[in-house]
Amino acid sequence: MTPESCPTLVLNADYRPLSYFPLSLWSWQETVKATFQDRVEVISEYDAVVRSPSFEMRLPSVVCLKRYVRPAPRPAFTRFNLFLRDMFSCQYCGAREELTFDHVLPRSKGGRTSWGNIVTACAPCNVRKGGRMPREARMIPRREPYIPTVGELQNNGRAFPPNYLHESWNDYLYWDSELEP
Incomplete structure (x- = not known):
């Protein structure tokens, strides 16, 4: 498992994804930087590790922002x-x-x-x-x-899950799929 194959799911301070489509993901570099800057709380980790001469860290698979980011009031016309x-x-x-x-x-x-x-x-x-x-x-x-509305676009985005979903993300993503009993 390489660091490049370890994207991190980013949750807002309310533990909901910042965005469903495109899914709010950070690269391992962005995640490590945010962790060092104390802007996020690590919720779950991969088995993959990054190292420097004086430091070792498991790569986060899910992080939560410490400060709430208010969603845009209206979606951009794109x-x-x-x-x-x-x-x-x-x-x-x-x-x-x-x-x-x-x-x-x-x-x-x-x-x-x-x-x-x-x-x-x-x-x-x-x-x-x-x-x-x-x-x-x-x-x-x-x-x-x-x-x-922004909420409508978020809901529509749930109908299009990305190709890659790590198992540690399942508790935070609600795609249009049946729940196991």
């Missing part, structure tokens, strides 16, 4: 957050490949690039709709565009 709001699926046909975004009210007709006018669309649907209004193109989005 391509990633837009896709997350729309659950990584085209709002016209449901496809999950070749995703881009579409202005529901086309820019040529005064449409703005904002939460309230953009939906996730696959490239073929985006081309097919073109600069037309949804009714003209006979392409009505499955859901009207809207401003999501």
